[in-house]
Amino acid sequence: MQQEIAKIxxxxxxxxxxxxxxKEALSPKFLPDKILHRDEQINALAHILAPxxxxxxxxxxxxxxxxGTGKTLVILHVCRELEKFSGENSVKVLYVNCKMRKVxxxxxxxxxxxxxxxxxxxxxxxxxxxxxxxxxxxxxxxEGKIFILVLDEIDRLVKKSGDEVLYNLTRINxxxxxxxVSIVGISNDVTFKLKLDPRxxxxxxxxxxxxxxYDAFQLKDILSERAKLAFFxxxxxxxxxxxxxAYAAREHGDARRALELLRLAGEIAxxxxxxxxxxxxxxxxxxxxxxxxxIEVVKxxxxxxxxxxxxxxxxxxxxQRIYSGDLYDIYCKVCRQLSIRPLxxxxxxxxxxxxxxxxxxxNKTISRGRYGRTREIVLTIPEDLAREVEKMLKxxxxx
Ligand SMILES: Nc1ncnc2c1ncn2[C@@H]1O[C@H](COP(=O)(O)OP(=O)(O)OP(=O)(O)O)[C@@H](O)[C@H]1O
Ligand SMILES: [Mg+2]
Numbered sequence: 001m002q003q004e005i006a007k008i009x010x011x012x013x014x015x016x017x018x019x020x021x022x023k024e025a026l027s028p029k030f031l032p033d034k035i036l037h038r039d040e041q042i043n044a045l046a047h048i049l050a051p052x053x054x055x056x057x058x059x060x061x062x063x064x065x066x067x068g069t070g071k072t073l074v075i076l077h078v079c080r081e082l083e084k085f086s087g088e089n090s091v092k093v094l095y096v097n098c099k100m101r102k103v104x105x106x107x108x109x110x111x112x113x114x115x116x117x118x119x120x121x122x123x124x125x126x127x128x129x130x131x132x133x134x135x136x137x138x139x140x141x142x143e144g145k146i147f148i149l150v151l152d153e154i155d156r157l158v159k160k161s162g163d164e165v166l167y168n169l170t171r172i173n174x175x176x177x178x179x180x181v182s183i184v185g186i187s188n189d190v191t192f193k194l195k196l197d198p199r200x201x202x203x204x205x206x207x208x209x210x211x212x213x214y215d216a217f218q219l220k221d222i223l224s225e226r227a228k229l230a231f232f233x234x235x236x237x238x239x240x241x242x243x244x245x246a247y248a249a250r251e252h253g254d255a256r257r258a259l260e261l262l263r264l265a266g267e268i269a270x271x272x273x274x275x276x277x278x279x280x281x282x283x284x285x286x287x288x289x290x291x292x293x294x295i296e297v298v299k300x301x302x303x304x305x306x307x308x309x310x311x312x313x314x315x316x317x318x319x320q321r322i323y324s325g326d327l328y329d330i331y332c333k334v335c336r337q338l339s340i341r342p343l344x345x346x347x348x349x350x351x352x353x354x355x356x357x358x359x360x361x362x363n364k365t366i367s368r369g370r371y372g373r374t375r376e377i378v379l380t381i382p383e384d385l386a387r388e389v390e391k392m393l394k395x396x397x398x399x
Pocket of ligand 2 (some may be wrong): 071072073152
C-alpha cells in the first residue's frame with residue numbers, strides 16, 4: 001500500500017507537463033511585465049504621486065473598482081517604479097493588505113505592523129494606543145522621507161476596527177516635521193466611501209481613480225499575454241482564450257477569474273489526457289468554478305437566508321414551481337421546529353429578490369385573479385448542486 005502511494009508521488013514528481021510550460025504565470029501572485037489596458041489609471045496615479053520626488057506631499061488617493069480589475073497590480077507597479085526612480089530613498093512605500101488576519105484587525109495591530117515595517121520590533125499587544133502611535137510618529141519622522149501608505153482593501157480595516165484609525169491616519173501630518181504621509185486607499189466596495197464620516201471621506205478622497213471592469217476584448221488580450229508564458233506553443237485551441245474571456249466578462253470583467261478559468265481548463269485537459277486545451281475544457285472549468293462560488297455564497301449567508309434556501313430546495317424536490325406564500329408557510333414551520341422566531345413575509349420576500357440577483361432562483365410575479373398576486377419561484381441551480389448545498393445546510397442545522 002505504502003509503495004503504491006510512493007509510486008503516485010514519484011510519478012508526479014518525474015512526470016513533466018506536456019501542456020503547461022509555466023503554470024505560475026496564471027497564478028494570482030504572478031507579477032506580469034506588461035499591464036494592458038490600464039494606461040489611464042497608471043498615468044493618473046503617477047501624476048498624483050510625482051510631487052513626492054520633489055519632497056512635496058502628494059494628495060491622498062482613493063482607488064476603487066470591482067474585484068479583479070487590476071487595482072492591486074497597478075498600484076504596486078507604480079509604487080515600485082516610484083521608489084526605484086527616487087533613487088536616494090527619499091520616497092518610501094508602506095503597503096498593507098487589510099484583509100490579512102492579525103495585521104489590521106485592530107487599530108493597535110495596524111500601527112504595530114507599520115512600526116515593524118519601519119524596522120522597530122514592537123510588542124503585538126500591550127502598549128497603550130497613544131504610545132504605539134507615538135512610536136510610529138517618531139519612526140516616521142526619524143527617516144525624513146515622503147511616505148506613501150497603501151491601505152489595500154481598506155473597507156476591511158474599517159469593518160474590523162472602525163473608522164477612528166483612518167481619522168487618525170489622515171491627521172498624521174500635523175504631528176510630523178521631517179516626513180509626510182500620503183494615503184492610497186483601495187477598495188472594491190463601491191459604497192464604502194459613502195459610509196465614511198464626511199471628514200475622513202473628503203480627506204481620503206482628495207483624488208480618485210476608478211478601475212472600470214474589463215470587457216471581453218480586454219480580457220482576451222490579458223489572457224493571451226499570460227498564455228504565451230503559461231503554455232507550450234500550440235497547446236491552446238483557438239477559441240479557448242476567447243471563451244474564458246467571454247465567461248469572465250459576463251461576471252463583471254474580473255481578470256482574476258479569467259486567469260483562474262484558463263488555469264483550471266488546462267488542468268482539466270491534462271487530467272483527461274488531452275494533447276491540448278479545448279473549448280469543452282473551459283466549459284467544464286466554468287461549471288466547476290460556478291459550483292464552488294455558489295457554495296461559498298451560501299456559506300456566507302445569514303441564518304435566515306440559509307433557512308429559506310433549505311426550504312426552497314426541499315420544496316423543489318416536491319414541485320418544480322414554488323409559490324411565495326407556500327414557501328413562507330414552510331419556512332415558518334421549519335423555524336418553529338428549530339425554535340427560531342421567523343422573519344416577516346416581507347423580509348423573506350427581500351431575500352428572494354437577493355437570491356434572484358445571485359442567480360440561485362428566478363422569480364416571476366403572477367396574477368391569480370381574485371386571489372391577488374403571488375410570486376412563482378424556480379430554483380435555477382442544477383439538482384446535483386442543490387443536493388450538495390442541502391447536505392451542507394442540514395449538517396449545519398443538525399436536522
Ligand atoms: N491589466 C492587466 N494586465 C495583466 N494582468 C492583469 C491586469 N489586470 C489584472 N491582472 C491580473 O488579474 C489578477 C487580479 O488583479 P488584481 O489583484 O490587481 O485585482 P484587484 O482589482 O486588486 O482585485 P480585488 O479587488 O479583488 O483585490 C492578478 O493576477 C493580475 O495580475
Ligand atoms: Mg486587490
